Amino acid sequence: MTHVLDSQAVLFDLDGVLTDTAAVHRRAWSALFTEFLPSVVPDAAPYTDADYFALVDGKARAAGVRSVLASRGVHVPDGAADDPPDAQTVHGLGNRKNVRFTDIIRGDGVEVFDGSLRVVDALGGAGIPMAVVSSSRNAVLVLETAGLLDRFAVVVDGVTAEREHLAGKPAPDMFLTAARSLGVDPARTVVIEDAVSGVEAGNRGGFWVVGVDRGTGVAALVEAGADEVVTDLADLLAGGNSG
Incomplete structure (x- = not known):
């Protein structure tokens, strides 16, 4: 020791x-995948906090997106880092999550x-x-x-x-x-x-x-x-x- x-x-x-802010990240990721996953795989297992700890926590944003999508057998193009938040790409989804995150931070503080x-x-x-x-x-x-x-x-x-x-x-x-x-x-x-x-x-x-x-x-x-x-x-x- x-x-x-x-x-x-x-x-x-x-x-x-x-x-x-990990709690804020969890909220933002949950909002993203709770909305997105059923739209592409209607019978996909619901996204939970267990997914956050196992697949997302500590990773770069795009890597977290890829991990969750792979766990549900979903593939989307990587796209580019500056993809808009409504793009159906790895980076677009990551940027959509980031919009949610920054909105919470600016509204609620840290x-x-x-x-x-x-x-x-x-x-x-x-x-x-x-x-x-x-x-x-x-x-x-x-x-x-x-x-x-x-x-x-x-x-x-x-x-x-x-x-x-x-x-x-x-x-x-x-x-x-x-x-x-x-x-x-x-x-x-x-x-x-x-x-x-x-x-x-x-x-x-x-x-x-x-x-x-x-x-x-x-x-x-x-x-x-x-x-x-x-x-x-x-x-x-x-x-x-x-x-």
Whole structure:
């Protein structure tokens, strides 16, 4: 077990780790697929939160769309990243989901987990650099809305991944890019993740990985490679709870 205050740096996932926006993502994905799937496969199994955790959570938007469609035997063209939200393409569906997500964020704001804020405050007070590593293309919007953007020296998100041609989670590329930007050793750096794909990415990158159980389940996080699992990040300041 490690202690975050003894690390060279800490790399946070965003949705579900720092902010309660994972719940907003779940709402937006559910609205999308509850409407779309019956229109193409009338007898398709209903989309549920279990699909979110198994097929979508932590992945780039287009990858999440592909995973859900494949699970129902549905194929649509990939299209292009700038497809309009009404396009019947992978990117069109992803952009339709994003419209729903941003509408909710702009209307309801962003909730920051209290325990996560305590950890960010403690790390900032100790002078330990922090980064956000998120598959979301909305990471900067969410951080700005939450008032957190200036707390992080580096943000590696879905926009960065596209610009720099980085493989998305569960590949370790995004975390390794953040570590290089901070000038730190992955072996002495902590990754904090709530998604199986993110935990796997951190593990594959050689980081110490803390899994946060926000509904994925301790067993799934440990199986993916979490070195320890907590239910609240504040547990890390008290020594943590082993997974």
